[in-house]
Amino acid sequence: MTDTRPDPDALLKKAQEEERQRHRGRLKVFFGANPGVGKTYAMLEAAHEQRRDGVDVVIGVVETHGRAETESLVKDLEIIPRRRVEYLGTTLSEFDLDAALARRPTIMLVDELAHTNVPGSRHAKRWQDVQELLRAGIHVYTTLNVQHLESLNDVVAKITNVRVRETVPDSILEQAEDVELIDLPPDDLLQRLKDGKVYLSDQIRQAAQHFFRKGNLLALRELALRRTAERVDQQMEVYRRDHAVVQTWPAAETILVCVNMKPRGPRLVRAARQMAAGFHAKWIAAYVQIPRHLTLPQAERDRVVHTLRLAEQLGAETVTLTGEDVAQEVLAYARSRNVTKIIVGKPVRAWWKEWLFGSVVSDLVHRSGDIDIYVITGEAGEGRPLAAQALQRSSPTSGYRLAAFVVCLSTAVAWLMNPYFGSANLIMVYLIGVMVTAIRYGRGPSVLASLLSVAAFDFFFVPPYFTFAVSDLQYLLTFGVMLAVALTISGLAVRIRRQAEMARYREKRTSVLYAMSRDLATHRGAATLANLAAKHLREVFDSQVAVFLADSDKRLQLQRGEQLFFEFDPKEAGVAQWVFDHNERAGLGSDTLPGSSALYLPLVGSDGPIGVVAVRPEQASRVLDPDQLHLLESLAGQVALAIERTRLSEEAQRAHVQAETERMRNAILSSVSHDLRTPLASITGAAGSLLDESNRLDPAGRQELIRSIHHEADRLDQLLKNLLDMMRLEAGALHLNKDWHPMEEVAGSALARMERRLSGHRVVVLFPEDLPLLFVDGVLLQQVVINLLENAAKYAPAGSTIELSASAKEGEVIVEVADRGAGLPPGEEDRIFDKFYRAKPTGEGGVGLGLTICRGIVEAHGGRIWAEHREGGGARFRFAIPLPKQQPAVPAEQMEPQSA
Structure with a gap:
């Protein structure tokens, strides 16, 4: 009976994914083969349809390229104004992401997903803007051409001889909930080009001679159709998995070839390649690893590696499965991938062996249901006699010696029990010994222990004693049952042992992978991440590992650290540089530079390679196994994304610092230009009046102008000093x-x-007579008092009282300046100490630095400063300076309270 229940882990993963997607916007991509096929027009038509249904639709950015029919659809929709950006002396318009987030419509139209933003924008690419919109819960309609997909960049360059510089990661298209193909035959597209509906008239001739050649259009159209078909196939697989559909839906041919350790594996792979080419189908090479395979010779396990690598070279997807029942694992995987045909090798064993031990082919045929099974004949002599399998030594010689010792020990225990227990209980002793042997030493020693146990029981405990003769033929049945039970117990014990070993291996790998993901997520810095990656990769693959990262000149630099002890000669460094330049793996076990001592894989980020990871395994099969190789590539991808994330974070931090610096510079220039202009204008005017001989001033007027010059010069000096x-x-x-x-x-x-x-x-000064001395910089502390008094004089009305007081309490001296001005703005008690902050215009100059300087000086003395509202109106500014533990032996001077 087939279990059609969904996998609980898959259901949990699906629920978690749905929870993550619930607050995330949906992405719809209008996908086309070329410019001019009507993607933007189709997007606008879909937007109008949504608008008629009452959905809030807003245009973030749409490029009409002067097409009248497209512009007609734009007029009736709300448009977010674009932001203006100055770049290299030119004013450019860009999508205003902040305005879009503030407007927050249900659907946002963002044309040309692959567009590159003007340098200095928050994100380098428009698709990153779209990602932020989606994270904010806004649905997005966008457009994309097939030539802008990152994975097809090289293919498009070979077809069109044009290298597309603006690309989008394939993962963006894969994340889209809906992909709508906008298709147009090449002849119709060329006619639209001639009619001026694609480009302006001065660009038509150049486009027709280069990119818009009919052959290019046909090839790009095929790429778009294939990519869309792959997308639909992925959606169908997701639907079947989510709805636990076990029946095969033969919407498209998918071929699965089963390979094993037999020499006929390459022939099966080549046959599957020919069949896949004939059906124009995708194909998969699968290998099922059962616990028994772990004990087979390395040569046979390497044979599987080479067979799977051959399948990869011929274009197959390879997968390694694990389990006890080969047929069950193959069929479960085939149904999960909607496989329509399975290719297996014809068994070469005798019929009685198949009847006795079973056959994978027979199980596949009887359980396959609606999946076709193709059985291909293997070469003669591929089978291996059963005796050879049984006699193959899978354990060291010491295991057999210890098996014999366990039988001897069991015999001794049974000899002691013989006078008091029956034969059945003595047999139990031997079975316990067989089980212990199987668990500790493996299958071979356990088989030997089973045979020796039967012989020992016959020799010592069956009359006539101390001979192998049997007087009662009933004991022959006893011997047979004992041997069968012993062999069964040993087989089950060995199987449990192997399953436990595989479970431990998987647990270790899972724990290492978890630790790696956790470390990469919680640490920052490219060098730190490189060291962590090398450490974890070394544990997973039992290899020496090194990580190269590219510098600003695209030259690789070896990141040295605690775990990076892998030294390279110039040839090895050249291999690493080649891998980085060509974005392909090379080295050990690959088709490129296979003589290298290590395997090199590129670390690929969203914008291309950022480095290279090198792995030198202790055993090549640990890395060259396709399943392990895929794992290595996945881990390398995680490392690349982590390093790219930390670099983007550093760039964002630098951009933030640069923006703050620019803002501060602008604020300084604005403040200084205004506040310096006023005193300079007063000084210039007064000095001009004094120098004008025609302007005869009386002595009082001249004196007033001189005082004005002195006052404004003093004010200017204070501004510059601040x-x-x-x-x-x-x-x-x-x-x-x-x-x-x-x-x-x-x-x-x-x-x-x-x-x-x-x-x-x-001014009222209130100081106690016993105020202790302060160990401070007197000049700087005097500047603090001056700035606070000047601030009070600036905001307090004329004729009002300003109080200056001090007190000593709890190991510090607290100085207070209080006024009866307008007071502090609500909630601004801390902000008033920020640079360039001014509460409200007073008609007097100032750059908003006086209180900031006070805070800096007080904190440099280890003190604190704060502001409070004053009862009855006004403000209190207080600062506290800590007192030293001991005062100098100098009599303190007494100071009477002063008033002015």
Whole structure:
């Protein structure tokens, strides 16, 4: 009975995938062979149909190329304005991703998926913009030509002699929920070209002579049709798997050839290749690895490797399956891949052996159902006698000696039990010994133990004793049953042992793969990831591993680390460079440079190769096995994506820093240009009036102009000083010249310098008499007080009171400047200390650096600064300076509270 229940693991994976996709937008690709077939027109028609159904549809970017019929469909749809980008002195228009995310329609139209964005954009490629839209839950309609697929780039270049520079990873098309083929016969497309419906008139002649030749159009059309057919076939397989369909749907021919360790494997592979070519079908070469194969000689296991590699070279997909029942595994896989024909080799064993031991071919024929089975005759002499298989030594000689010892030990135990127990119990002792032997030492020693156990039981415990003669013929049945049971137990024990070994191997590989994925996901830095990748690959494949990464000049550099001990000579380095340049694997076991001591695989990212991984195995079969090779390629892909991810993260960080630097530069220029212009204009005007001899000023007027020049020059000096102090803080060039200072002295110097600036306010100073000394840079701390007083004077109304006070508590001195101004903007208590931040216009200049400088100086002293709202209106600015554990032995001066 066939089990048609879905695989629980597959159901769990499907549920997890549906959960991930639930909040993700759906992608629909209008796919075509060439420009001009009508992809954009079809996309707009689909958009209008959705709009009529009440769906919110917005155009993000659509290229009409001046086609009137396309432009007519654009008019009735909402369009997001494009952003303008300056590049090399030219203004370009690009898709505004931020505006699209803010608008958040149900469906966004984004034309020309392969487009390259202007340098400086958030993403280098438009398909990356589309990915961000999908992650935001926005459905996307887009267009794509077949020549823009990354995997077909070389094929298109050979056909058209044109290298397409803008490409899209195949995974993007594979992620699309819907791919609609927009097809047009080459003759009709050429007519559209002549009618000016594809390019402008000045481009028609050049296009017709180069890319738009009929042969090119036919070839590209075939590529598009084939790729679409593959996509439909993948969708059908997904549907069959999701709905647990076990019957074969012969919508297209798929051939599966079964290979094993027999010499006829290459012949089966070549026959399958011929059949696949005749049916124009895809074909698969499958090998089922059962536990017994792990004990076979290396030569026979290598034969499977070579057969599968031959199948790959002839264009087959190869797969290695594991299980106990070969026919069951083959048929289960064939139904999962919708296989219509299975090719197997004809058995060469005698009929009685097939009847006794079974036949894979017979099982396939009886269980295949609607799948056709083709049996091909093998060469004579391919079979191996059963006796040869039984006598093949699969264990070391010590195992046989230990088997004999276990039988002797069992005989000794049975001899002690003989006076008290019957013969059946003595037989149990021997069966236990056989089972232990099978578990510990394998099949060969267990068979020997079974035979010796029967002989020992006959010799020691069956009358006449100490001879192999049998007086009662009933014991012959006992011997037969005992031998059969012993052999069965040994066979089952060996099978369990092998299954346990395979389970341990799979568990080890799974744990290593999990550890590798976890490490690659949680670490950053190309060199760190290269070291981690080499470490894990070495554990999986028992090989020496090295990772090369390309520098800015596309030259490979060996990443050396703890696990990268693999040294290369110049020839080996040349192989690695060839693999990187040609994006193909080479070296050991490949068709290119097979004399190399290692196998080299390219590390391919979304935009091409980024490096090379080299593997030098202890045993070539560990890597050259197609199943292992596919695993290696998958791991190399993970490593490439991890390294590319960390590089993109670093580039994004650099871009962010660059953008912040640019923003800061613009802010500085804007602030400085405005705030410096005002005092310079005042100084220039006043100085011009003084120099004008025709303008006769009285002494009072001249004095006023001179005071104005002095005031504006002092203001200009303060602005420049703030800028220089900020530069010193950010450059880390601020050095503290600490000494013991009373806070009263620091405050007094600051008030003296601010006397003129504070003349319109009443200043109250409240300092306690026992205020301890501070170990600070007096000049810098004085600048903090000056900046806080100037800030208070700027925002407090004329005639109001400004309070300057200090207190000592909990190991620090807290200084406060309070005013009765407009107060702080709600929620801006921390932001006011940011660079270039100004709460509100006051009519006075300033670049918004005074409070930032205060914070830098206070934090350099190990202190803290903050701002608070003041009850009754106004603001309080406080900073705290930590007190040293010990005060100097100098009497503190007393300072009376001052008022001004």
